[in-house]
Amino acid sequence: LAVNKKLRTIANDQSLWITMHLEGKMPPETLPKILAKGCQHLSLYHHEFINNGSPKFAKNFQLKYLAVENDSSHMDGEDTILPELAISCYGLEKLSVYVYPRNFAKASKMMKCIIQNSQTLKVLYIHDLDQCQRTMSFESVKLIITLCVELTELSLAYTNLSQESIDFICENLTPKIEKFDIRWDDDFGDKQLKKLLNRCNKLTELNFCGTQVSNKSVPIIIETLSPTL
Numbered sequence: 001l002a003v004n005k006k007l008r009t010i011a012n013d014q015s016l017w018i019t020m021h022l023e024g025k026m027p028p029e030t031l032p033k034i035l036a037k038g039c040q041h042l043s044l045y046h047h048e049f050i051n052n053g054s055p056k057f058a059k060n061f062q063l064k065y066l067a068v069e070n071d072s073s074h075m076d077g078e079d080t081i082l083p084e085l086a087i088s089c090y091g092l093e094k095l096s097v098y099v100y101p102r103n104f105a106k107a108s109k110m111m112k113c114i115i116q117n118s119q120t121l122k123v124l125y126i127h128d129l130d131q132c133q134r135t136m137s138f139e140s141v142k143l144i145i146t147l148c149v150e151l152t153e154l155s156l157a158y159t160n161l162s163q164e165s166i167d168f169i170c171e172n173l174t175p176k177i178e179k180f181d182i183r184w185d186d187d188f189g190d191k192q193l194k195k196l197l198n199r200c201n202k203l204t205e206l207n208f209c210g211t212q213v214s215n216k217s218v219p220i221i222i223e224t225l226s227p228t229l
Contacts, residue, residue, distance in 0.1 A: 014038040021045065028053045028081045041065040049081060057088035067096040067125075083109035090116060094123035104136040111140055118147035125155040125181075135159040142168055149174045155181035157207070163187040170195035178202055178228075184210035190217045197224040204228050 017037035022030075023045040032055045034042070040062055046069065066089060068082055086095075087109045095114065104110055104126065114121065124144070128135045136144075141161065151174055161169075166187045173180075177200045182188050189212035197203075201224050221229070 023047055025050045027051055028055045031055060031081070031085060032057055035060055035063065038062060043067040044082070045069050055081065055084075057085055059090060060088050061091045063089050064092060065094045066092055067094075069096075069098040083113075086110055086113035087116070089113060091120050092117040093120055095121060096123070096125035098127045099135065104140050111143065114144055115147060118144075119150065121148050122150055123153040124148060124151055125153075125157075126159060127155070128158045128160065136161065136165070138162055138164045138168065141165040145169055145172050145174075150176065152176055153179040155179075155207075156185070157181050157183040159185065161185055161187065166192055167195070171199065173200055175200055175202065179205040181205075181207040182211060183207050186212060188212060190214055193217050194220055197221070201225065202228055 014037065017034060017039050019041040020034055020039050021043040022034075025048045028049045028051070031042075035057070042063060042065065044067070066086065092113070095117070097110065099110065114124070126135065136159065142165075145168060154173070154177060156169075166182075166185060169182075170192045173196065180196070180200065180203060188208060193208065193213050194217070197220055203225055206221075206225070206229065
């Protein structure tokens with residue numbers, strides 16, 4: 001009995017639940033139980049839900065970091081549990097997701113999550129699992145860039161954005177941005193980089209690998225970012 005009581009005390013120690021990194025198979029009911037323990041940083045990596053349960057998530061104001069990566073081919077991008085988790089969050093500071101294109105339609109739950117956390121989000125990573133399609137429409141990109149004015153880090157690697165979306169980002173991204181990643185987007189070139197640097201001159205990290213940026217942009221990069229990059 002004494003051992004059981006000690007184990008129960010340890011299990012209820014909130015400090016053990018603040019940061020949780022989960023991977024592999026799990027019942028979906030695990031997630032709300034972890035959140036109820038006071039989890040503030042939750043990472044799900046190559047996970048698989050082992051039944052078709054539909055857990056209910058209470059409004060969560062304590063989760064600050066949510067990272068989701070899942071490349072399980074059998075799911076075919078039809079996971080409905082994670083979007084439900086996402087829209088239960090109201091104070092996220094960092095959201096990192098590897099997604100399928102339809103997850104970021106203008107009216108999707110992932111977009112709703114970003115909108116309702118737009119005043120607190122400082123770090124946003126959106127990476128695409130299906131690079132053959134466009135991850136987000138222009139309307140979705142416009143919402144994110146317009147509302148998320150507190151961002152200091154933005155990564156849109158492999159998202160295959162349209163020219164209109166890229167131009168809007170470069171002309172309207174918050175000047176508070178310090179890290180920007182636009183890898184492998186063919187519509188990001190010298191012209192777009194110049195627009196971006198005219199607005200965002202505090203960058204400490206800039207990744208445009210696989211884009212159309214050429215050596216012509218070296219002088220403006222040096223001139224604009226030498227104090228910070």
